[in-house]
Amino acid sequence: MTVQGDPTEVGTNTPAPEPPQQDLQRIWNRVVGRRAFLQRAGLASAAALPAGAMLASTASAETAADGAPTEGDFAILRFLCAAEIIESDLWEQYAEFGGQASSERPNDGRNHFYVAALQNLDGDMPQYISDNTDDEESHQAFINGYLRSKGQREVTLEPFRTLAPSPATGGGSRKRITNLKTLNVDTSWYLRYRAETNPDFGATFEQAVMIKGQPAIPVSDQETPPGDDAPVPVPSDAAHQRMQAIANSAGFHFAMIEQGGSSLYTTMALKATSLEVLRIVVAIGGVETNHFSLWHDKAGNAVSDPLAGVRDPQTGTFFPNLNSSGSEATQTNLILPEPCEFIPGLPRCSVVRPTIDKLAGAMAAVSGLTADGLFDGQSPAFFQFVSRLAREADAAVRGIR
Numbered sequence: 001m002t003v004q005g006d007p008t009e010v011g012t013n014t015p016a017p018e019p020p021q022q023d024l025q026r027i028w029n030r031v032v033g034r035r036a037f038l039q040r041a042g043l044a045s046a047a048a049l050p051a052g053a054m055l056a057s058t059a060s061a062e063t064a065a066d067g068a069p070t071e072g073d074f075a076i077l078r079f080l081c082a083a084e085i086i087e088s089d090l091w092e093q094y095a096e097f098g099g100q101a102s103s104e105r106p107n108d109g110r111n112h113f114y115v116a117a118l119q120n121l122d123g124d125m126p127q128y129i130s131d132n133t134d135d136e137e138s139h140q141a142f143i144n145g146y147l148r149s150k151g152q153r154e155v156t157l158e159p160f161r162t163l164a165p166s167p168a169t170g171g172g173s174r175k176r177i178t179n180l181k182t183l184n185v186d187t188s189w190y191l192r193y194r195a196e197t198n199p200d201f202g203a204t205f206e207q208a209v210m211i212k213g214q215p216a217i218p219v220s221d222q223e224t225p226p227g228d229d230a231p232v233p234v235p236s237d238a239a240h241q242r243m244q245a246i247a248n249s250a251g252f253h254f255a256m257i258e259q260g261g262s263s264l265y266t267t268m269a270l271k272a273t274s275l276e277v278l279r280i281v282v283a284i285g286g287v288e289t290n291h292f293s294l295w296h297d298k299a300g301n302a303v304s305d306p307l308a309g310v311r312d313p314q315t316g317t318f319f320p321n322l323n324s325s326g327s328e329a330t331q332t333n334l335i336l337p338e339p340c341e342f343i344p345g346l347p348r349c350s351v352v353r354p355t356i357d358k359l360a361g362a363m364a365a366v367s368g369l370t371a372d373g374l375f376d377g378q379s380p381a382f383f384q385f386v387s388r389l390a391r392e393a394d395a396a397v398r399g400i401r
């Protein structure tokens with residue numbers, strides 16, 4: 001199912017994309033708040049107004065705030081909270097199958113075979129998965145707590161917890177919001193962060209690995225017996241190739257999700273008005289980037305010796321050795337972002353990218369996760385609800401406080 005943005009609203013996808021330079025100018029205009037007053041006053045065009053009307057709008061917008069969050073700030077937080085609930089749901093599935101059981105999370109890591117295959121990427125993968133899950137749960141609980149503390153309604157996606165869990169060992173009986181059984185994992189982030197070009201200026205990137213219609217969690221105990229071990233090199237039989245391909249796909253999906261969070265939070269930060277809300281967005285966003293960096297490193301282990309060469313016998317997903325070409329564009333230990341285009345006329349800079357609405361705003365996030373297959377099986381009401389939150393967040397405009 002496709003998700004359509006409303007082109008009449010500020011900051012959503014538009015039918016005829018603006019040149020990147022104009023997009024960037026639009027962002028900086030927001031940062032200095034040039035259009036904020038008109039937006040909040042519901043006025044369509046500065047040109048249509050006499051000067052006196054503009055000043056009146058400006059004064060009322062500034063004095064009404066006193067540093068308190070604006071409606072736009074709340075819209076940003078509501079969408080981010082929905083995104084965190086979505087993240088929590090997918091990470092909880094990863095943790096229950098492949099995390100590290102502890103007193104705090106006794107149900108984590110219930111599929112021994114999956115855990116072993118993940119540990120071929122890094123022996124600490126189960127711990128990292130459980131910790132990432134903890135972080136997402138804290139993000140959604142905090143943002144909802146903040147909204148509540150300000151007299152705002154909390155965000156819930158519980159009415160959309162309708163998807164059947166995987167029947168494999170570790171799937172449990174709890175219904176899910178997200179679907180990890182047939183993912184199209186966008187792996188273009190791998191090449192994007194190794195490039196000196198920036199998608200905000202129009203650069204595009206190929207897939208590092210083609211992962212289509214691929215499970216990232218075990219989907220059948222018959223296919224992948226949960227008690228098996230996962231030796232390296234990976235045996236050529238169907239069960240071992242299948243389970244390692246599932247674990248490798250999860251490794252790339254972890255990074256895909258978290259780099260998306262890095263871009264989303266950075267983009268939303270440019271729209272926040274209240275300093276307190278900006279603090280929340282920047283502080284949580286930094287942890288999304290922290291996650292991405294970790295998973296970027298682990299994904300590289302699926303496409304280098306000694307693990308490279310796995311092929312899923314059902315989907316055909318293949319994990320080549322990305323070091324074999326000798327190109328820095330794919331070298332697996334070059335995991336820290338390459339300096340790239342950032343602000344025209346200035347030196348290249350190592351930054352999060354993309355950070356424009358069209359590529360990294362809230363509607364872009366919804367569209368990207370939909371294309372990922374994460375919402376396969378969800379209801380039209382789910383898409384309508386999440387898209388509405390996204391449009392409202394994208395429409396937020398930074399004011400001057």
Ligand SMILES: [Fe+2]
Nearest residue numbers: 084087136139
């Ligand atoms: Fe998060």
Ligand SMILES: [Fe+2]
Nearest residue numbers: 087258261288
């Ligand atoms: Fe995250």
